[in-house]
Amino acid sequence: MFELLYAKLLDKKTKKLSERFIINIAIVSFLLHLLLITLNDLGLFGIGITGELFNNPIAAIYTPFSFILVYEVYLLIYYLPKSMTIYIGKQYEIIMLIVIRRLYKDLSNISLDGNWFENTQNLQFIYDIIATVVLFLLIHFFYSMNKFRVRKLLKLTETRPELIRFIKFKKALAVLLVPTFIIIAFFNVFEWASQVSEFGQGITSGLDVNAVFFDDFFTVLILVDVLLVLFSFAHTDKFNKVIRNSGFVISTILVKLSFSVSGLQNVLLIISAVGFGVIILWIHKLFEKNKLPINY
Numbered sequence: 001m002f003e004l005l006y007a008k009l010l011d012k013k014t015k016k017l018s019e020r021f022i023i024n025i026a027i028v029s030f031l032l033h034l035l036l037i038t039l040n041d042l043g044l045f046g047i048g049i050t051g052e053l054f055n056n057p058i059a060a061i062y063t064p065f066s067f068i069l070v071y072e073v074y075l076l077i078y079y080l081p082k083s084m085t086i087y088i089g090k091q092y093e094i095i096m097l098i099v100i101r102r103l104y105k106d107l108s109n110i111s112l113d114g115n116w117f118e119n120t121q122n123l124q125f126i127y128d129i130i131a132t133v134v135l136f137l138l139i140h141f142f143y144s145m146n147k148f149r150v151r152k153l154l155k156l157t158e159t160r161p162e163l164i165r166f167i168k169f170k171k172a173l174a175v176l177l178v179p180t181f182i183i184i185a186f187f188n189v190f191e192w193a194s195q196v197s198e199f200g201q202g203i204t205s206g207l208d209v210n211a212v213f214f215d216d217f218f219t220v221l222i223l224v225d226v227l228l229v230l231f232s233f234a235h236t237d238k239f240n241k242v243i244r245n246s247g248f249v250i251s252t253i254l255v256k257l258s259f260s261v262s263g264l265q266n267v268l269l270i271i272s273a274v275g276f277g278v279i280i281l282w283i284h285k286l287f288e289k290n291k292l293p294i295n296y
Helices: 002-009 012-041 057-079 086-108 120-144 147-155 161-197 210-233 241-259 262-291
Strands: none
Touching: 002 161, 057 086, 057 161, 057 262, 086 120, 086 241, 086 262, 120 262, 161 210, 210 241, 210 262, 241 262
């Protein structure tokens, strides 16, 4: 059953269709958001829509980026059975895209009046600019350390029984993640909509997808990563691989913790999470290069 569902939900054809669909809906959502901002500025709603996502046309870029993030979530699930490295890399790409999306919101809130460094929103813009550059560099290092192995894994047809079982487990896990994340998304959006409806005068806040989805998203990923670490013992007992996989769990936990804080703390936790994953992978590669001649 899982093999059949996997072939339907996570094959190359579905991936291409999903990509096309997300691109189209991202363009439409961007234009609709721009239209809402324009109509709001003209006062055609009767009640004023306030909030960070409706005070500047630049903020409209936030919406298509939210749909691009949805596609990144799908890619993360897609690559889960294929490569642990790409799967973890997609987690880092998602958190970086969240920072970039927030950066567009920061741009719409920048204040040029008074002392630049006394404005909290201006400081957040600086933090996010620096975080974007650092994260991009760290993700580059992460992939470059494994580029040849990743290409090999994506083309390899595995024949070892224990690895075949592990891949089947990852496929079943990927199939279960698809409806899980859909349910989480609908539940959180419904909860947000309920909170918005409680305001008596207009709409006072935009849809902050950081709060309504990705906090729970990374909570689920922590559980998935722990399961992957436990089941990986079935096909390997190498110390460096166990530590690598365990390190990736810690990295995901740090990303999850970043959603509970804001400002500089948030940025430092995100950079620490990705940086820790890169360092763990680098040390793992050193073990691979200097491995003992006898398996232990």
